[in-house]
Amino acid sequence: MSIATLKARGLLRTVQAAPSQPIAFPFGLGERGVHEVAEAAYGDRAAATGFVLTAAQRGRKGVWLWVCQAGIARDLGHVPEAALREMSGGHRPRLSIHTRHGADALWAVEEAVVSGAVAHVVAEVEAADFTATRRLTLASEKHGVPVTLLLPYACDGATAAATRWRLAPRPSAPNPHDPHAPGYPRFRAVLERCRAAPDLAGRTYDLEWNDETLSLGLVSGMAAGPAAPRPAAGGGIVHRKAG
Amino acid sequence: MANPPAQAAGIHAGLSLADARATLPDILSEEIDRDADAKALTALAAWMVRFSPLVALDGQDGLILETTGCDHLFGGEAGLAAALSARLAAAGYGHAIAVAGTPGAAHALARTEATQAVPVILPMGNERMGLKEVPVRGLRLTDTALTLLRRFGLTRIGQLYGIDRKALARRFHSREAAEMVCLRLDQALGARAEPFAPFRVPPDHAARLPCPEPLADTAGVTEGLARLTEELCRTLSGHGLGAHGFAFHAFRSDGEVSTIRVNAARPVRTPAHILRLFREKIDRIDPGFGIDLLLLEALRTAPMETGSRPLAGDIAPVEVDEAALAALADRINARLGDGAVSVIQPLAHHPPDAAEARQPFAGQLPDSPTAPVSLPGLRPLRMFNHPERVDVIAEVPDGPPLRFVWRRVVRRVVRADGPERIAPEWWTFLPTADGISRILPRTRDYYRIEDADGRRYWVFREGLYHDGRGSPPEWFVQGLFA
Incomplete structure (x- = not known):
């Protein structure tokens, strides 16, 4: 029986396969699919946020939707517009949603993905289980809106997300103008799991964000160690005069 | 009573x-309970909207309906009065109904001539004749004025027609009281206009659906709402309008009305979208013993601009489809409560915690600011809503911290940059014209610091040493850098 006959009888049909995740950094973060970015320890939320903003720059232009559970914003602060603009490389219009419950937040994320009106949804929730991430993955693949979940350090276990990153801050780069001042921010991003390339799981990326060239670069292993400023007499730091 | x-x-x-x-x-x-009475009267007024869109409260015990253009729906004024009377009697309200050309005349007749069984209907223009034999107590006068009129032997409204108005003022001792008598008389006779203050503003566009058989379940209400939405949207479309909000009233046969409202960020008239917003709330309508009238109103209508959709996303003139965004925001607001969706608006203020404000999304994204507020890398990525006080050990009083305790963990500072001094905006703390002066906050010195673990903080010292403000300066954490 020829293929044409099979098709005519409805036994064979062409389906659109879901586009596969790219297998190079950042593995589709902010471009397609659902990704999880978790803190390595309590208080690393700023590093995780910075990673999402800087690594997800290649995605579609348009409005970002920032969904946040109210408790998280109270505990870990909100993302000001100025910093968002600076780290995501230019003006990105943003809508914010604050919800009290995680279920409402996930519902809002799904609603936004299905509507297709936004270019990227970032959600800060306490937890997202397998069912929730699976729902989001299906919706995201169907409507082409990427979702990034910013999760607390306590999250683990199996989910349907394409990748899970674990973020910790690293001592910043040496400041060429002032050895005692912090330099460009550095993060350590560990790819905990990756559906597209399971063998890459566990890989560590030491990243540096250059806020002048607006680029995220890889730091080589040697330079990634703590940048030790010249110790001042007495072992403390030398303070600059105020003003 | x-x-x-x-x-x-x-x-x-x-x-x-x-x-x-x-x-x-x-x-x-x-004991008479005026508050409960007032509440019941207001509820009854809301329910009266089924007879006329213009309903006003009349004192503590009356309602006025503007029935112009409404009576023919019930077969004339007599039919309207009969329908109203039947409804009120069924709901257990004692009442007296009068129909007249002026609110004053209707008021007087309802309180004197009319009874529950026999409503009084005075044809338009016959006020002078109809009120002739009516007692003056129907004229909405104060008790003292009524006593005076009774002393003069003026008990019927007809006796006031020919009276010399100047003489009346002399006898009343007070010009205001005499004026009031004349005003009420003129208003009742239609010689002076009387403003009509409806207790709620009627909508520009509405659609109503009387149900021949009372609806007892949500499915019926949903179906009725769908029809009304179709009809109202057709009307709005004909006028080139959209509405920012819709109110849906379900009138129960026992005199109760339940209302649900939805809001939209920009004017809408798409039935599917409006129905979707209502779907979250339709459970709140309690059918009770049956709903016999549905009313859908379009609130805050505005001209609506419609444009054709771009053929493909990549040739769209703008990247942002604001209509789709507004629709999304409406759906989320309908479920999570109004104001759940917000935008962050930059404000022209120096203190970082006043530099932006969260506002409800009203269909408009904030404009992109022209110039960045500061050099890159100087503002934190996460900012606390309220700065958190920390205990600090600094090597020199006006230097950056050496160690500090934030959230119960001791953090050793290895690198620091600063200070960046941000003074309060003194011009916003000037004493106002009414003499209220606010205390000027202290100057803040901000430092970017990094601890041994590589975490970066934005801390500030509030106040300077020897700034004459009494207490020594305190330290706070304002935010975290990436």
Whole structure:
């Protein structure tokens, strides 16, 4: 029986396969699919946020939707517009949603993905289980809106997300103008799991964000160690005069 | 107030309780509850919207309906009065109905001539004739004015027609009281216009659906709502309008009305979208013993611009489809409560915690600011809503911290940059014209610091040493850098 006959009888049909995740950094973060970015320890939320903003720059232009559970914003602060603009490389219009419950937040994320009106949804929730991430993955693949979940350090276990990153801050780069001042921010991003390339799981990326060239670069292993400023007499730091 | 059996025994309003008890020893009395009465009257007024969109409260015990253009729906004024009377009697309200050309005349007739069984209908323009024999107490006058009129022997409204108005003012001693009598008389006769203050503003566009059989379940209400939405959207479309909000009223046959409202960020008239917003709330309508009238109103209508959709996303002139965004925001607001979706608006203020404000999304994204506020890398990525006080050890008083305790963990500072001094905006703390002066906050010195673990903080010292403000400066954490 020829293929044409099979098709005519409805036994064979062409389906659109879901586009596969790219297998190079950042593995589709902010471009397609659902990704999880978790803190390595309590208080690393700023590093995780910075990673999402800087690594997800290649995605579609348009409005970002920032969904946040109210408790998280109270505990870990909100993302000001100025910093968002600076780290995501230019003006990105943003809508914010604050919800009290995680279920409402996930519902809002799904609603936004299905509507297709936004270019990227970032959600800060306490937890997202397998069912929730699976729902989001299906919706995201169907409507082409990427979702990034910013999760607390306590999250683990199996989910349907394409990748899970674990973020910790690293001592910043040496400041060429002032050895005692912090330099460009550095993060350590560990790819905990990756559906597209399971063998890459566990890989560590030491990243540096250059806020002048607006680029995220890889730091080589040697330079990634703590940048030790010249110790001042007495072992403390030398303070600059105020003003 | 006295009920019919008590009235039969000779007890009437105005009698003192002691006299009433003397007449009828086992009489039951109860304190009047004006608040509850007012509430019930307002609810009744809301329910009266089924007869006319313009309803006003008339004192503590009356309602005025503007029936122009409404009576023919019920077969004329007599038919309207009969329908109204039947409804009120079924709901257990004692009432008296009068229809007249002016609110004053209707008020007077309803309180004097009309009874529950026999409504009074005075044809338009016959006020002078119709009010001739009506007692003056129907004229909405104060008790003192009524007493004076009674002393002059003026008991019927007709006796006031030919009276010399200047003489009346002399007798009243007070020009205002005499003026009031003339004003009320003129208003009742239609010689002077009377403003009509409806207790709620009627909508520009509405659609109503009377149900021949009372609806007892949500499915029926949903179906009715769908029809009304179709009809109203057709009307709006014909006028080139959209609405920012919709109110859906379900009138129950027992005199109750339940209302649900939805809001939209920008004017809408798409039935599917409106129905979707209502779907979250339709459970709140309690059908009770049956709903016999559905009313959908378009609130805050505005001209609506419609444009054609771009053929493909990549040739769209703008990247942002604001209509789709507004629709999304409406759906989320309908479920999570109004104001759940917000935008962050930059404000022209120096203190970082006043530099932006969260505002409800109203269909408009904030404009992109022209110039960045500061050099890159100087503002934190996460900012706390309220700065958190920390205990700090600094090597020199006006230097950056050496160690500090934030959230119960001791953090050793290895690198620091600063200070960046941000002074309060003194011009916003000037004493106002009414003499209220606010205390100027202290100057803040901000430092970017990094601890041994590589975490970066934005801390500030509030105040300077020897700035004459009494207490020594305190340290706070304002935010975290990436």
